[in-house]
Amino acid sequence: MAVAQQIAAGEQIISSGTLPWQADSWNRLCASLASNRLAHAVLLSAPKGMGKRHFAEEAAALLLCSQPIDNEGGGKRACGNCKQCHLLAAGSHPDLRTLVPEDSRVIKIDQVRRLGEFCVRSPQVAGRKVAIVDSADRLNLNAANALLKTLEEPVEDVQLLLLHHAGEPVLPTIRSRCQALRLALPSMEAGLAWLSEQEHEATGVDIQTALTRARGAPLVALELLNNGQVAAGDECLESLRLFLRGERQVVEAVAPFVKLGVEPSLDLLGHWAFDAMKLALDESTDSARVAGTADGNAAPSVTRAREMFAFLAKNNPADRFVILLDQVTQARRAQTYNINPELMLTDILLSWKALMPRRRRAVTARMN
């Protein structure tokens, strides 16, 4: 399995180097470390699909390695050969702890207490200890308060790396005790270049569609390509278009969404509502970026959908799309109650249909 695929699958890789778009953040981290200005806790923020965990594991490797070497893109990196690096590669380094949510969606207080005990003990084999918290937005309130204690009473030889899914809330008291480090999204060109080098069978147009649907996050785009979700997404888009034109009944229209699955369908519907809202707010918004393409090189279904969003945006005020976005958020929450996914998705499609102007015949003619 290629490294990128392993990262996308959440597998631990030590010392394979950081990802291309992480170079600036990596150099900042190395510069702080070299000048002894690295705070004992770092809050690493980035959207999903940017490889935060991988970055943190690379940083942990560097911090534990006994003879770091020069990194190609600048700064230092773990050597991969010393005793510390071997222990890390075997997944059994006693001076590294990683906190992830246990059997639920949150990190609990007992986990943080055990981490606190780890922090005050002396390192066993390395010069320091490293703790990764994945992630700070998954701490429940008690766990967050327990972690504050560790943050407020820094221990000399421990480095905390807190990950943060950008946009999710983190207690301000935690945030203020950490040095902030962000991973910036790569440019569209850089993202496309990286995706083209990865293992998948997709063509250029699909790669572009995947990256746009992933909102520029390369690892999310790679997952879409590997799961065959780009073609399935195109089918959904075409189905919505035919439904709006009155050429498909709602029962038939919802089928590709049900087949795709609730989560990815809600992602798509949310993205489309957001894109249409932007178009409604600002007519100069580049409609080419909407619906998954950045130039005229798009799949025909995508081009037709792009016209459809532009048409809806022209005929509706932006707040209608805000309501649609809100409906998607509500639908995500409702999943907890096991609501029938087909009914939920049908409701959302009907809300899209309500955005069509009344004089449908004249309208569909113009949409052709």
Ligand SMILES: [Zn+2]
């Ligand atoms: Zn080493």
